Amino acid sequence: MQPSLLSAILFATIVAGTPLIIAAVGELVTEKSGVLNLGTEGIMSMGAVAAFAVTVHTGSPVLGILAGMTAGMAMGLVFAVAALTFMANQVASGLALSIFGVGLSAFIGKPYESQALPSVATWNVPGLHKLPLVGHAFFEHQGLVYFSWALLAAVAWFLYRSRLGLVLRAVGEAPVAAHSVGYNVVRIRYMAVLFGGAMAGVAGAFLSVFHTPLWVEGMVAGRGWIALALVVFATWRPARVMVGAYLFGGCMITQMFVQGSGMHLNIPSQFLSALPYAATIIVLVIISHNKATIRLNSPASLGQPFSPEA
Amino acid sequence: MPNAPSETPRLVIKGVSKIYPSVIANDNVDLTIMPGEIRAVLGENGAGKSTLMKIIYGVTHPDKGEILWEGSPVTVQNPAHARELGIGMVFQHFSLFETLTVAQNVALAVPGRLDLAGLSRRIEEISGKYGLPVDPRRLVHALSVGERQRVEIIRCLLQNPRLLILDEPTSVLTPQAVRKLFETLRQLASEGVSILYISHKLDEIQELCHTATVLRNGRVTGHCTPSQETPKTMARLMIGEDLPTFHHGEPEEGREVRLRIDGLSVKSEDPFGVDLEDVSLEVRSGEIVGIAGVSGNGQQELLRAISGEEPVPDKRWIHVCGVPAGRMNASRRRALGMCFVPEERLGRGAVPRLSLTDNVLLTAFRRKMVRFGMIRRKAAKTFADDCIRLFDVKCGGAASEAKSLSGGNLQKFIVGREILQEPKVLVLAQPTWGVDVGAASFIRQQLLCLREKGTAVLVISEELDELFEICDRLVVIAKGRLSPSKATSETGVEEVGVWMSGMWPGAEPAKDEAPHVA
Numbered sequence: 001m002q003p004s005l006l007s008a009i010l011f012a013t014i015v016a017g018t019p020l021i022i023a024a025v026g027e028l029v030t031e032k033s034g035v036l037n038l039g040t041e042g043i044m045s046m047g048a049v050a051a052f053a054v055t056v057h058t059g060s061p062v063l064g065i066l067a068g069m070t071a072g073m074a075m076g077l078v079f080a081v082a083a084l085t086f087m088a089n090q091v092a093s094g095l096a097l098s099i100f101g102v103g104l105s106a107f108i109g110k111p112y113e114s115q116a117l118p119s120v121a122t123w124n125v126p127g128l129h130k131l132p133l134v135g136h137a138f139f140e141h142q143g144l145v146y147f148s149w150a151l152l153a154a155v156a157w158f159l160y161r162s163r164l165g166l167v168l169r170a171v172g173e174a175p176v177a178a179h180s181v182g183y184n185v186v187r188i189r190y191m192a193v194l195f196g197g198a199m200a201g202v203a204g205a206f207l208s209v210f211h212t213p214l215w216v217e218g219m220v221a222g223r224g225w226i227a228l229a230l231v232v233f234a235t236w237r238p239a240r241v242m243v244g245a246y247l248f249g250g251c252m253i254t255q256m257f258v259q260g261s262g263m264h265l266n267i268p269s270q271f272l273s274a275l276p277y278a279a280t281i282i283v284l285v286i287i288s289h290n291k292a293t294i295r296l297n298s299p300a301s302l303g304q305p306f307s308p309e310a
Numbered sequence: 311m312p313n314a315p316s317e318t319p320r321l322v323i324k325g326v327s328k329i330y331p332s333v334i335a336n337d338n339v340d341l342t343i344m345p346g347e348i349r350a351v352l353g354e355n356g357a358g359k360s361t362l363m364k365i366i367y368g369v370t371h372p373d374k375g376e377i378l379w380e381g382s383p384v385t386v387q388n389p390a391h392a393r394e395l396g397i398g399m400v401f402q403h404f405s406l407f408e409t410l411t412v413a414q415n416v417a418l419a420v421p422g423r424l425d426l427a428g429l430s431r432r433i434e435e436i437s438g439k440y441g442l443p444v445d446p447r448r449l450v451h452a453l454s455v456g457e458r459q460r461v462e463i464i465r466c467l468l469q470n471p472r473l474l475i476l477d478e479p480t481s482v483l484t485p486q487a488v489r490k491l492f493e494t495l496r497q498l499a500s501e502g503v504s505i506l507y508i509s510h511k512l513d514e515i516q517e518l519c520h521t522a523t524v525l526r527n528g529r530v531t532g533h534c535t536p537s538q539e540t541p542k543t544m545a546r547l548m549i550g551e552d553l554p555t556f557h558h559g560e561p562e563e564g565r566e567v568r569l570r571i572d573g574l575s576v577k578s579e580d581p582f583g584v585d586l587e588d589v590s591l592e593v594r595s596g597e598i599v600g601i602a603g604v605s606g607n608g609q610q611e612l613l614r615a616i617s618g619e620e621p622v623p624d625k626r627w628i629h630v631c632g633v634p635a636g637r638m639n640a641s642r643r644r645a646l647g648m649c650f651v652p653e654e655r656l657g658r659g660a661v662p663r664l665s666l667t668d669n670v671l672l673t674a675f676r677r678k679m680v681r682f683g684m685i686r687r688k689a690a691k692t693f694a695d696d697c698i699r700l701f702d703v704k705c706g707g708a709a710s711e712a713k714s715l716s717g718g719n720l721q722k723f724i725v726g727r728e729i730l731q732e733p734k735v736l737v738l739a740q741p742t743w744g745v746d747v748g749a750a751s752f753i754r755q756q757l758l759c760l761r762e763k764g765t766a767v768l769v770i771s772e773e774l775d776e777l778f779e780i781c782d783r784l785v786v787i788a789k790g791r792l793s794p795s796k797a798t799s800e801t802g803v804e805e806v807g808v809w810m811s812g813m814w815p816g817a818e819p820a821k822d823e824a825p826h827v828a
């Protein structure tokens with residue numbers, strides 16, 4: 001393979017993995033607090049359409065991101081009120097949110113379907129982007145790609161080094177104990193859900209404003225579900241979420257390249273399309289199969305409602 | 311000592327009531343505690359002691375009544391509020407986070423910047439000073455209940471509370487640790503800390519507490535000064551009658567080996583756990599064998615290996631009723647006629663959110679409760695009802711959730727469930743944990759009856775008194791090794807105490823059993 005081709009595949013892999021990382025890290029924080037929000041697909045759709053609309057009207061991608069984030073938080077709030085305040089079933093509320101978000105975004109997005117945005121310029125890391133092979137692949141990206149790396153580092157630090165992160169994990173592990181040690185479980189879970197919503201919104205904004213700067217109904221195309229699966233198969237660990245996201249992105253790009261290149265392979269195209277999903281799950285299951293680490297990292301109260309008055 | 315009456319009481323409770331759908335847990339309770347006072351709250355299982363403490367700590371809210379904190383009326387909103395006021399509590403059912411380390415668990419309860427290294431040092435310092443050894447780096451889920459109890463106490467002491475609530479803090483502590491804890495508590499009281507102390511161990515109450523309030527069926531039925539009472543008179547105050555006495559019957563003939571452990575060696579998965587080394591033990595039909603030892607010396611690992619929760623690699627290491635069972639899981643061992651009572655009652659012994667009937671089904675379904683793969687609810691309910699009646703479990707009936715039971719009542723239920731299955735082999739850990747004196751002697755009597763009927767009983771306990779009361783033979787576990795066994799009648803508390811530090815004669819090459827001060 002020529003160096004330029006490899007570099008192009010790496011570049012595309014990172015771009016494809018970025019929305020997954022952002023959404024999955026948000027969901028990871030939510031789930032670490034013990035809340036299972038299955039609404040990611042819907043939240044990403046709403047984030048995407050809100051970001052696109054605002055960018056169309058203002059011309060500012062930054063305002064677009066903020067709009068996506070706000071829309072995501074609003075969706076998160078709806079979920080939180082249902083699941084945390086009224087203690088509705090989390091699985092059902094999340095699924096409803098997904099269906100609702102996908103549908104509503106299609107409705108809101110109708111007037112924007114034929115419009116396109118200019119693509120957002122990349123920001124090249126001075127010096128580094130000139131490196132052979134990796135320079136283009138890693139250091140000539142749009143801002144949100146760097147943001148996803150910072151987000152990963154920040155969340156890993158937050159969870160394992162900061163006091164609030166410890167509290168968050170404690171709440172997800174044993175809400176009753178956390179309550180009796182004096183923490184406001186419901187408030188902490190609200191914050192975690194809002195953060196997860198905000199990140200899913202940003203991930204949506206990345207898709208519609210940065211990745212492919214246009215709005216098409218259903219453009220999130222299952223990435224919300226992939227993000228959810230990544231969190232579980234990565235056993236709630238940020239670094240593994242990243243591995244999974246890039247692995248998925250890489251397989252996706254490679255199989256698209258293979259299919260598009262007109263190479264004559266005796267493999268059905270359906271099999272190639274399914275490959276990224278299968279490969280990601282298999283690899284993550286293999287690296288995370290240790291029972292003890294699963295027990296240590298999975299939030300024990302996931303999906304269970306909590307009420308302070310026991 | 312209780313201070314002059316002119317002083318403002320630290321806490322006054324007036325007419326507090328708490329009504330649950332099935333039971334009145336607290337009925338018009340009054341209680342006053344002065345600065346520097348150590349007050350015992352006494353009562354049978356289900357008398358409402360824990361409920362009252364949870365009300366003071368803001369975990370539950372009273373339906374009626376008033377609370378005065380240092381003279382001014384307060385409504386304790388939640389535990390956070392209670393802690394702001396200066397109230398600390400050690401819960402009967404621990405409130406620890408299993409996947410976090412000891413240091414992290416403590417950090418969650420002390421305000422300020424997160425400095426785990428510094429905190430670990432403080433924990434080590436305090437645990438040394440108070441005689442409550444714990445390793446701050448260990449994960450809580452790998453700790454025994456005795457160690458967990460130490461963590462709870464240390465965490466609470468580090469908060470410097472002005473009112474300290476201890477709900478059965480010593481139920482699984484060793485006598486030495488209890489002595490140290492009492493020194494600490496007396497020291498705290500002399501500095502003006504008020505202490506509310508709940509325990510079923512009446513000799514402890516007599517030794518430690520200045521005053522006592524007795525609860526029965528949710529009502530205050532009396533007060534006393536423990537130093538002027540004997541454990542016997544206090545027991546009478548509590549249960550309203552005298553304690554039953556024991557009856558040791560003789561077992562039937564035909565004493566075959568029912569449980570044989572032969573050269574069992576297990577490496578603990580937990581890096582801080584204890585490895586079992588060459589453990590051998592036989593329990594015959596019609597005898598009760600006790601395993602004494604300080605918690606955290608391999609009891610947990612041994613129990614897991616015996617029960618089948620953690621099958622061992624060689625099937626010949628464990629024989630149940632003559633069948634090599636080392637590699638069988640818990641369910642297959644139960645099918646051979648073995649029953650267990652694990653030490654953690656919520657989570658291992660019972661599923662908190664399931665009803666008592668469902669909890670019966672989990673272990674006793676072989677007693678004709680399942681036919682053609684279908685559950686016969688009636689059989690299960692009858693079994694649960696029998697257990698509730700025979701073991702005098704106070705609850706709202708067989709349909710109540712396991713977690714709604716008071717600690718001692720749940721323990722009675724779990725022990726009863728296993729005993730009523732008339733097992734061939736019964737293995738129990740801390741069988742009378744948190745059970746009141748009346749019920750504890752009832753459970754012991756039931757174990758003696760089982761022995762008479764020919765069951766092989768193995769009891770793992772930290773309570774030497776209990777072991778000496780019911781066991782035929784004793785062995786001691788220390789650092790994952792088992793001492794030779796001794797007939798209970800031929801040994802004494804001192805000798806077993808020495809053995810508990812791992813110094814038994816067999817540990818040396820010497821063949822003869824040296825006298826105990828060797």
Ligand SMILES: Nc1ncnc2c1ncn2[C@@H]1O[C@H](COP(=O)(O)OP(=O)(O)OP(=O)(O)O)[C@@H](O)[C@H]1O
Pocket residue numbers: 310330331332333334335353354355356357358359360361362402704705706713714715716717718719744746
């Ligand atoms: N959440 C609850 N729902 C229903 N009933 C409850 C609940 N909590 C406690 N009870 C009932 O209230 C009564 C008092 O319980 P409590 O735990 O205060 O007893 P206790 O005196 O602490 O007993 P023990 O010595 O066994 O710990 C019991 O009959 C118990 O079944």
Ligand SMILES: [Mg+2]
Pocket residue numbers: 359360361402477716717718
């Ligand atoms: Mg209690």
